[in-house]
Amino acid sequence: MTKSSNAMWGGRFAAGPDAIMEAINASIGFDQRLAAQDIAGSRAHAAMLAATGILTDKDADAIREGLLTVLSEIEGGTFEFSTALEDIHMNVEARLKQLIGEPAGRLHTGRSRNDQVATDFRLWVRDQCDAAESAIVAVMQALLAQAEAGADWVMPGFTHLQTAQPVTWGHHMLAYVEMLGRDLSRIRDARKRMNESPLGAAALAGTGFPIDRHMTAQALGFDRPMANSLDAVADRDFALEFMSCASINAMHLSRLAEELVIWSSAQFRFVDMGDQWSTGSSIMPQKRNPDAAELLRAKIGRIMGANVGLMMVMKGLPLTYSKDMQEDKEQVFDAADNWLLALAAMAGMVTDMTANQDNLRAAAASGFSTATDLADWLVREAGLPFRDAHHVTGALVAKAEEKGCDLPDLTLEDMQAEHGDITASVFDVLTVEASVASRMSYGGTAPAQVRTQIARWKDILK
Numbered sequence: 053m054t055k056s057s058n059a060m061w062g063g064r065f066a067a068g069p070d071a072i073m074e075a076i077n078a079s080i081g082f083d084q085r086l087a088a089q090d091i092a093g094s095r096a097h098a099a100m101l102a103a104t105g106i107l108t109d110k111d112a113d114a115i116r117e118g119l120l121t122v123l124s125e126i127e128g129g130t131f132e133f134s135t136a137l138e139d140i141h142m143n144v145e146a147r148l149k150q151l152i153g154e155p156a157g158r159l160h161t162g163r164s165r166n167d168q169v170a171t172d173f174r175l176w177v178r179d180q181c182d183a184a185e186s187a188i189v190a191v192m193q194a195l196l197a198q199a200e201a202g203a204d205w206v207m208p209g210f211t212h213l214q215t216a217q218p219v220t221w222g223h224h225m226l227a228y229v230e231m232l233g234r235d236l237s238r239i240r241d242a243r244k245r246m247n248e249s250p251l252g253a254a255a256l257a258g259t260g261f262p263i264d265r266h267m268t269a270q271a272l273g274f275d276r277p278m279a280n281s282l283d284a285v286a287d288r289d290f291a292l293e294f295m296s297c298a299s300i301n302a303m304h305l306s307r308l309a310e311e312l313v314i315w316s317s318a319q320f321r322f323v324d325m326g327d328q329w330s331t332g333s334s335i336m337p338q339k340r341n342p343d344a345a346e347l348l349r350a351k352i353g354r355i356m357g358a359n360v361g362l363m364m365v366m367k368g369l370p371l372t373y374s375k376d377m378q379e380d381k382e383q384v385f386d387a388a389d390n391w392l393l394a395l396a397a398m399a400g401m402v403t404d405m406t407a408n409q410d411n412l413r414a415a416a417a418s419g420f421s422t423a424t425d426l427a428d429w430l431v432r433e434a435g436l437p438f439r440d441a442h443h444v445t446g447a448l449v450a451k452a453e454e455k456g457c458d459l460p461d462l463t464l465e466d467m468q469a470e471h472g473d474i475t476a477s478v479f480d481v482l483t484v485e486a487s488v489a490s491r492m493s494y495g496g497t498a499p500a501q502v503r504t505q506i507a508r509w510k511d512i513l514k
Contacts, residue, residue, distance in 0.1 A: 077375075078135045080143055082382050087126045089175035090140050091119050093168060093251060096271035098159055100264050106162065111155040118152040119144075140172070141165050162261040163254055166285040166373045170250035173381065175272065177294050180388045181243040185236060187395035188301065189513055192232045194402040196513075199225035200506050204499035206484045207322070207412035208421060215419030218484040221407055223497040226505050228308055233509070235301040242297050246290035249274035253284035256372040286372040288362065291384050295359040298391040299352070305398050306352040309345040312401060316342045321411045326404030329397075344397050351394045358387035416484045420449050420459055425481045425490070434473040444471045 095116055102112035122144055125131040137143045142165075149156035202221030209219035249269035252259065258281040265277035278284040315322035316330075329344040361383045365376050423445050430441035447470045452459055455466075460482040467474040480486060491497045495505075 074135060077138060079139045079378050079381070080133050080135055080137065082385060083140045083169075083172075084126075084133055084143070085385060086140050086169075086172040086176055086381075087144070088123065089172040089179075090144055090168070091123045092175065092272060093171045093268075094144070094159060095119055096268045097163055097251060099271065100267045101158075101161060103267060104262050104264050106261055106263070107158055111158055114152045114155045115148070115159050118148045118156065121151055122147050139165070139169075141168050162259045162263045163252065164256075164285075166255050167250045167253040167281075170253070170285050170287070171272070173288075173384075174246055174250065174290055177290055177384065177388075178243060178246060178273075180392075181239055181246075181294060183392055184239050184298070184301075184388075184395065185243075187392055187399070188232050188236045188239065190399040191305075191395055191402065192229050192236070192509070192513060194399050195225045195229045195232070196506060196509055198402060198405075198407070199223075199229070199502065202407055202409070203502045203506065204488075205407065205409050205412055206416045206488055208416045208419065209497070215415070215421050217424055218416040218421050218487045219491075219497040220488050220499055220502055221409075221412060222499070222502040222506065223488075226502060226509070228304065229509055231304040232301070233512070235297065235304060238297045238300065239294075242290070242293040244275075245293065247273075247275045248278045249276070250278050250284035250287075252277060253281035256282055256285050282372050286369070288366055288377065288380055291380055292359070292362055292366070295355065295362065295384060295387050298387050299356045299359045302352040302355045302391055302394060305394050306349045308398065308402075309349040312345040312405070313342050313349070316340075316345075320415070321408055322415070323408065324406045325401065329401045329404065344401055348394045348397050348401075351390045354390050355387045355394075358383035413484065417458065420452065422459055422482045422484065422487050423449055425487045426459060426478065429478050429481050430471065430474070433475070433477070434471065436471075 098107065098112050098115040098119075101107035102109050107115075122131070125147070131143075131147065133143055134146070137146050145156060145159065148159070199222035202225070205221040206218050207221050207224060208215045209217050209224070249265065249272060251268045251272070252263050252265035269275070269277045278287075312323065312325065314320055316325050325340075325342050325345070330340050330342055362380055365379050369376055426448065427438065427441040427445040430436045430444055431438050434441075436444065448459065448462065448467060451466060451470070452462055455462070460479060464474070464476055464479075467478065481490065488497050489499065492501060495501065
């Protein structure tokens with residue numbers, strides 16, 4: 053099998069790996085996505101080396117200009133990546149040497165690929181946090197618009213997917229706003245925690261050169277350098293926390309996607325999905341399938357799988373760096389891509405969907421959904437203990453079932469046969485509109501409460 057020399061390894065290795073080893077060892081096929089971050093880190097490092105007198109200004113200027121040329125080649129699609137050079141770091145450095153010669157070899161002074169990749173990867177994940185934050189806000193704003201449009205539209209609230217009590221469409225939309233609000237808080241917290249710089253930790257022990265890690269940290273937008281060089285190169289908590297945030301949010305998106313699938317079915321007809329989020333059937337012309345919601349629902353598997361996968365990579369590693377950690381990026385890249393795609397799709401689906409107000413109300417009025425209101429009336433007006441009121445209400449539900457009607461359709465005589473203190477005023481609480489209007493407790497489904505919460509979230513997201 054053909055061997056190839058790799059000069060970047062230096063004199064220790066007389067011959068390079070064979071094709072199989074090269075394939076398993078190389079990461080350039082995926083870590084080229086870190087090119088912008090790698091070059092930003094190298095530029096900050098070179099500027100610091102010059103400021104501390106480790107590099108001459110002439111060499112630092114040559115490195116800076118050379119790196120800008122490399123970046124323009126990569127962004128322009130003319131850069132030739134080499135598997136033999138293993139990774140993005142060596143590809144950039146090799147091209148830099150072709151461009152500027154000897155000064156390129158001085159760039160790596162006071163650092164290692166260990167702290168270099170930790171810095172690149174952290175910068176990339178930080179960028180994804182910012183993108184995810186904006187995307188979560190976009191979904192929240194779409195949900196708020198739906199909530200505001202239907203703040204007083206009545207729909208069934210479910211437990212066990214059985215009709216429970218009437219709620220408002222706005223209240224249901226706001227439930228997801230609350231979930232995503234927690235997701236937003238989590239990703240912001242994660243970003244704050246990861247915003248420390250590994251650069252300058254070198255291979256694992258720091259360096260004997262008089263570098264200024266605070267300078268490079270500031271140049272790259274970090275709050276501070278990491279305080280322990282071993283932890284700096286060994287840590288992937290930032291990636292795990294990012295994917296944990298992604299997994300929880302994707303679970304929330306999946307729950308909403310599941311409801312959109314159910315609600316858009318012929319059996320429910322609660323919502324009409326936009327044409328751009330639906331597909332037809334190759335054989336059944338009547339079909340209108342909510343494929344975007346179904347695909348989004350499946351994304352959670354890939355995102356959670358990536359999270360668990362990286363946990364398994366990291367769980368058995370001693371300090372500090374092991375080559376196992378090269379397996380971190382593909383999983384995080386895939387999770388980030390699918391998460392941001394899912395968020396964009398959900399924002400579009402929620403924006404474009406149309407709620408069928410009449411169908412929502414009809415469903416809310418079925419299934420004896422105001423039974424709890426009847427029980428509450430018996431407690432409030434007839435003075436019954438709630439357990440007794442519950443029993444009387446259950447008997448009236450059974451009577452309504454026998455007669456094939458709903459509770460508001462029973463006569464006063466029907467009701468008084470179960471309890472003599474029931475008066476005609478009971479019918480005032482048995483409409484779905486009266487039911488939701490009465491839920492004025494903080495966080496309740498009453499339209500007034502819904503509008504209060506909409507205003508609160510609009511203020512938060514300004």
